[in-house]
Amino acid sequence: MAAVIAPVRAGSRVVGVVAAFAPSAGAGLVRATSEVADWVAVQVELAELDASRTLLMEAEVRALRAQISPHFIYNSLNAIASFINTDPVRARELVVEFADFTRYSFRRHGDFTTLAEELRCIDRYLLLERARFGDRVQVSLQIAPEVLSTVIPFLSLQPLVENAVRHGLEAKEGPGHISITANDSGAFAEVTIEDDGVGMDPVQLQSMLAGHSDGDHVGLRNVDARLRQVYGDEHGLVIETAPGEGTLITMRVPKSQPGHDA
Numbered sequence: 690m691a692a693v694i695a696p697v698r699a700g701s702r703v704v705g706v707v708a709a710f711a712p713s714a715g716a717g718l719v720r721a722t723s724e725v726a727d728w729v730a731v732q733v734e735l736a737e738l739d740a741s742r743t744l745l746m747e748a749e750v751r752a753l754r755a756q757i758s759p760h761f762i763y764n765s766l767n768a769i770a771s772f773i774n775t776d777p778v779r780a781r782e783l784v785v786e787f788a789d790f791t792r793y794s795f796r797r798h799g800d801f802t803t804l805a806e807e808l809r810c811i812d813r814y815l816l817l818e819r820a821r822f823g824d825r826v827q828v829s830l831q832i833a834p835e836v837l838s839t840v841i842p843f844l845s846l847q848p849l850v851e852n853a854v855r856h857g858l859e860a861k862e863g864p865g866h867i868s869i870t871a872n873d874s875g876a877f878a879e880v881t882i883e884d885d886g887v888g889m890d891p892v893q894l895q896s897m898l899a900g901h902s903d904g905d906h907v908g909l910r911n912v913d914a915r916l917r918q919v920y921g922d923e924h925g926l927v928i929e930t931a932p933g934e935g936t937l938i939t940m941r942v943p944k945s946q947p948g949h950d951a
Contacts, residue, residue, distance in 0.1 A: 693719050695726035699711065705729070761818075761851070762791075768820040783820055786813045794844065801949045804871060804878065807846045811869070814847060817852050825862060827863040831870045836878040840946045842915050848908035849882045849926075849938050857886025857936055861868065877941045885935040894928060909938075919949075 691713050697705040707726040746947075761859065764789055772780035790813040793806070819826050858865030868883045898910050913926040920942060930936040 693722045695722045697726050697730045703949045725922050753839045761789055765817045786816050789813055800843055801840050802843045804841055806840045810847050811850050827864055827866045829868050833873050835873050836871050839878040839944050840949045841942050845912050848912050852908055853882055853884035855882035863888045878944050883937045888934045889930045
């Protein structure tokens with residue numbers, strides 16, 4: 690009995706072997722064993738690549754959770770405290786909304802959610818911010834019902850709205866407006882977040898999105914990177930902005946996503 694053994698290599702590492710046994714070891718058996726080992730090596734590398742992508746996405750979601758501003762949490766709790774004596778009913782309502790927002794934001798399962806769930810999270814976030822800013826933050830929504838079930842990466846919209854509040858409207862004098870739309874665009878759901886705030890320098894924004902600088906908009910970079918990772922570079926964020934001109938952010942995701950479960 691003869692044996693032919695071929696190593697299974699993943700990069701520079703030997704991760705296993707393929708062994709073939711036969712009465713005699715001819716050139717055909719050697720070649721076949723080597724080809725099977727090469728095929729197994731490709732499957733191992735693909736599996737490791739999928740695992741690394743999953744780990745990267747999980748790390749990016751953890752980073753987004755860490756970026757849920759302590760500033761926002763502190764201010765939300767202060768806003769709630771301010772109503773305890775003057776309007777205890779509203780204080781209780783805000784506590785419930787705050788609990789629901791944090792429960793969703795820090796959930797431990799799933800890399801994907803639905804557009805409807807993300808919009809509910811945004812509604813709670815804005816309710817808490819409006820408790821602090823009052824009429825300074827004005828919001829309008831135009832949502833097509835047929836796209837509500839579209840699967841999107843978890844925490845991909847909320848950071849865009851938070852960016853509009855913190856970096857668009859908070860620095861603006863007087864009231865500001867945020868418009869959120871979600872439309873059916875053939876095979877895609879198209880979501881836009883627009884604010885009439887202070888805007889951004891496009892050159893600095895592109896540098897930040899490319900990872901060349903940290904800036905104050907790391908949430909945008911994180912969302913942009915995850916969209917490109919999941920759907921391809923053509924599905925990164927489209928951002929139109931200029932100093933003093935507000936910001937319009939557009940996100941397009943496929944409505945059909947086999948293998949992505951919310």
